[in-house]
Structure formats: C-alpha cells, structure tokens
Amino acid sequence: MNPTIRDVAKRANVSVATVSRILNNLTGYSDKTKQKVLQTIEEMGYQPNAIARSLNNKRTQTIGVLFPLVSSEFSSEILYGIENYAHDNNYSVLVCNTEIDGTRTLKYLQLLREKQIDGVIFASETLKDEYYSALQSAQIPVVLVASQSERPDVPYVKVDDKQAAYDATRYLIERGHRDIAMISGTKGDPIAGTTRFEGYLLALHDHGIEYDDELVRYGDFLYESGCEAMKSLLQIKRPLTAVFAASDEMAIGAITEASRHGMRVPDDISIIGYDNLRLSSMLIPALTTVHQPLNEMGRIAAEKLITMVETGEAVPSSIVPHAIMERQTVKNVI
C-alpha cells in the first residue's frame, strides 16, 4: 500500500493537519517541523491522493475536451494547444471523441459531470440547447473553439470565417480571376459551411462579379467530396479559371480530379484551399490556402476556461487572425 498522510503524520510525530498545511504551503508550522515532515515524506515516498483532495476542494484540476473526430489534424492541433496550456497551469485534460452523433455528446457531458470535471471545451461543434442546459444545471463552465454561440456566458475563440473566405476569394479576384467556383462545406453547417459561402458571395459582389449558382458545389470537407465536386464542375460549359475550396482536403481532391482530366494546376486552373494542413505545404505544387492558428486557438480556449474556473467571472470571446498562405496553386491571370 502507498503511504497516506496519516502514515507520514504518525512517523513524523505530528498531526495530519500539520502535514496537510506543509503540503499545501499554508502557514502555521515551525521551520523545524517542516524539515522533519518533508524528510519523512521523502523517506516514505509519499504522494498525495488527488482524489481525496478533490473531494474536499470540489476541484479536480481536470478539464474535458469534446471533439467530433480526435484523429483529424484539425482536432489534434487544437488538442495540442489545449493540453499544453492546461499542463502548464496544473490541469489535466480528458479527451472525448463525440463522433458525428449527438447522443454520445450528451452521455459524455453526464460522465464529465459525474467525474466532477472543472470545465469543458467544445471543439468545432455547435452548442445545442440540450448541451447548454446540461452544462448549465451542473454549473460547468464551457468555452467553444472553432465554433460560436450567442450566449453571453459561453465565450468562443475562432477565426472570422466569413472574412477569411472573403479574403481567399478576393485573393483570386485580385489575380485576375472572375470565373470562380466554390466547393463549399456541408450545407447548413453554421460555422464552416454557410459562413464561408457568405464570404465568397460577398467578395464576388463587392468586386462586381455576378453570382452564378452553377459554380457552387457542396462537399463534406473530405477528400472524396472534393473530387466529386470538381468532377461535376468540370462538366459545365461555362468558363472557369479558379476554385475556392472550403477545406484543404477538398482542394486536394479538386486538384487530383483536375489532373485526371488532363488539367494542370495552376496553369489551367487555380485552386485555393482552407485549413493549411501540415501536408499542404509539401504538395507539388504546394497548396495556396487559408491558415487558422489552431494551436494558438486551443491555447486561448484553455486559458479562457481556466480563468472562468478560477475566477468565476465571465470572459470575452476572441477572434484570432487568419492568413493567406501564398504558395503555388494560384496563377496570376492579369
């Protein structure tokens, strides 16, 4: 058996209260007893039991993170940022893979509550009413990352997706493109779907380019759907010089499909993506795309959450800067 605080108290001839005080750096003991206790702790190899401590403190120093798909590069970059900040601030992180399926999310929320988690980060998932009220009733603070909510007590950290999409589209326009297709993300997705499409729309509009819905296709952010979308786009008769894809995977799918049709990127068609995956810069040609600082977003989300946990105060949301990564898949056609 591992020794308990009682064991060290006994061995050091003091009370458990004293040991506890020393362990927690409180006041109320002489330097001499401190030395003695520290030494016995060392001798016995004593390690405090965080579970027992949590039962008193009502704090577990643990946060939960919900991802729709932990294995994606997107999620894992965010997780990295979260874990790092959390660790530096003495918190642990419990990962929860929710899949697409909402039932699992609710089950997880209940589990996290039972485990007395101090707070929750929702990654790239919308905060449904039922999730919110579950969290609310358990008084668990929550922050959103790569997602958004109107609730004043739920801060979020994300890029301005509409603006980013606007910038990507404008980037094409400024290089002389006017026949620009979009491979949009999942229809109805409020964050990465609709918003990016709106940015595309607005950019066209602001530059006097008429919108043509024949130039828009919807995918699900994954490679296959990018191929499909491009295949379909390549069948229309209207001219087409550039494509804005709402994810790098779809952009890569589009490139693949274009090359299957004997078209060269960027000579015959320009393509810009969205995500800046690690491998996107390694492609030949390297993919021009929109970068969002996922790591940093994770860090900020963790920071917000821990602040909420520790101060109990509301925390503001953050919009973090995106950037266009200029690489080799967009041609200047002016």
Added chain:
Amino acid sequence: MNPTIRDVAKRANVSVATVSRILNNLTGYSDKTKQKVLQTIEEMGYQPNAIARSLNNKRTQTIGVLFPLVSSEFSSEILYGIENYAHDNNYSVLVCNTEIDGTRTLKYLQLLREKQIDGVIFASETLKDEYYSALQSAQIPVVLVASQSERPDVPYVKVDDKQAAYDATRYLIERGHRDIAMISGTKGDPIAGTTRFEGYLLALHDHGIEYDDELVRYGDFLYESGCEAMKSLLQIKRPLTAVFAASDEMAIGAITEASRHGMRVPDDISIIGYDNLRLSSMLIPALTTVHQPLNEMGRIAAEKLITMVETGEAVPSSIVPHAIMERQTVKNVI
C-alpha cells in the same frame, strides 16, 4: 448545490446504503423501494459523484496516455483507437503530451499517480528504467503501443518493424531495383530507426545485393530531413533507382527534392514510404508505402490495459500485421 446521495435518501425515506445498492445494481431491496428511489433520483436530477466513489473503490475508471507529440497524425490515430475502446468499456482517457523531453514524462507519471489513474499507455516511447520503476512502485499497469520492452509484465502492441522494412525493400527488389537507397529514421531510435534499417539490410543481403553505406542517410522522420537526405543522395555518382524512406514525410520530402532536380517519380526514381498517412493516398502520384493499423493498435492497447486493470493478470504482447499499400511511386524496372 447538486443533490447528494443523502438528499435522495432523505427524500425517499430510505438509508443512503439502500440508495447506493440500487445505484450499483446490487441486491437487497424490494422492488417497491427501488421504484421509489429511482423516481426521487429522477425528480431531483441526482447524479452520483464519481470522485467520492473512486475514493472508496480505489478505481477511477480513467487511464492515462503518454504521447511524444499528440498533434501528429500518428499519435492521433492511436489516440482515436484508445479512446473508442476505453469509452465503450466505461473508462476515460487523460492525454499527456510529453514532447521529446524526458523530465516531463516523469512529472506526468507522478501526476497520473496522484490522480489515481488505473493504468497507463505509453505511445511510441521507450520505457526507460526510471519510468518503469516509477510505475512499478505505484503499482500502475502499463502497456506500450508502437514500442517495445523486454519486461514480462509490460505487454506491447506493434507491427514487426524489421519485417515491414524488409517487405518494403523486397517490394522494390522484386520490381527490379538493385540500387536502393534508404532514408532511415533517427539513428539509435530502437523502434523506428535501427529496426527498419536492419530490415533493409537483411532484404538486400537475402537477395544478393551488396550493402553500400553511401546509399544510407539519416533523418528524423520529418519532411525537411527527407529533403536534406535526398539532396545529399542525389549528389553521389553511383546509380540509384529507388529509395526506401522510413516515414511518409521523409518520402514526400524525397519526392519534392527529386522533382526540384528535374527528376520524375516514379519514372526516374522510385520511392516507397512508411506510415500510410491519410494524405499519402491523395498525392499525385499517390505514395506507395507501408501501412500500420494505428487505430487498431490503439484499440488493442486499451483492451490489454483494461484487462490488466480488471483482472490483475499478465497479458501477452501482440504483433499486428502491416501491409504494403501499392500505389504509384514505384516503377517496375524489369
């Protein structure tokens, strides 16, 4: 305040013992009291406190997973497999990003112990003596994934790296290549470095090809190092028709570098990688590589660990099958 077991006991006019029995599906109560208690639980929205339970049970239903770099696709695929199996078996997973740095690992081990974690999975890290003895003294079971150990009480799950490297090299040889370079992983890495190099060596030997150390370069598994290695290989005067890289990133680096030198893959040079990253199949040309079932490996590791936790018995190691993913970067030169 959330209601406690006492609150529901009081409201239902029974003892906390009875409520506890019902909660835990033990025997010893009438169907009538069960109904009443269940109803009050429902009414009050009671949820048990897992921390309090853990303090009694000496079980937290939580496992810790240590990764050198959570944000890599490698780690996140394994994590996905672990999390899934754990969740299905009522365990949660705490992620720990250890970086390259060993001090952090030891700190984490201590933290996990304090948090009374039930078991630990080490991912692609060697189990140093100091880690082992820390775990040992705390009586925490451990399993290794994508790593290996000689200790009988530490099961592992991995691919046969030497054989996989052998197969990759043989794959090239069977297609007529005899001037085969290798871009090896980190020198001295006992799992992904040395072992894969040995597989390469043995394959050459078994097919009567003389080993030439001028054809071997060492990288660190990352893209940049693959570029470097290839650049250096392209300077030697000896003929060279194929390259086996110990990671997909290095393989992609090699392809990039080759194309910078005006060489076409696979026409001028064949390349085979190792990892089967998600994006490797999306490249043009798609990368021929060695696949290891990371997801499955994670699942098996979690299964082993939970078995150890719950039965206290030793569990055997597993070697899982790898596979050559035949794609487009290797040319038949016979």
Added chain:
DNA sequence: CTGAAAGCGCTTACAG
C-alpha cells in the same frame, strides 16, 4: 505553532 474533529460523498461489512 499545533492538534482533535468534522466533513467532502460515497461504499461496504455488519447486525438485525
């Protein structure tokens, strides 16, 4: 500066 004791929210013999 120090200790006895109550309490955190559960589980589990033990007794009836």
Added chain:
DNA sequence: CTGAAAGCGCTTACAG
C-alpha cells in the same frame, strides 16, 4: 429487505 456506522484520504474551521 434495511439501516447505522466506519472508512476511503484528504482539508479546514475551531480551539488552544
């Protein structure tokens, strides 16, 4: 079938 009580390993007023 049911309950009173001890105990899990800590923290924290309270009293001295």
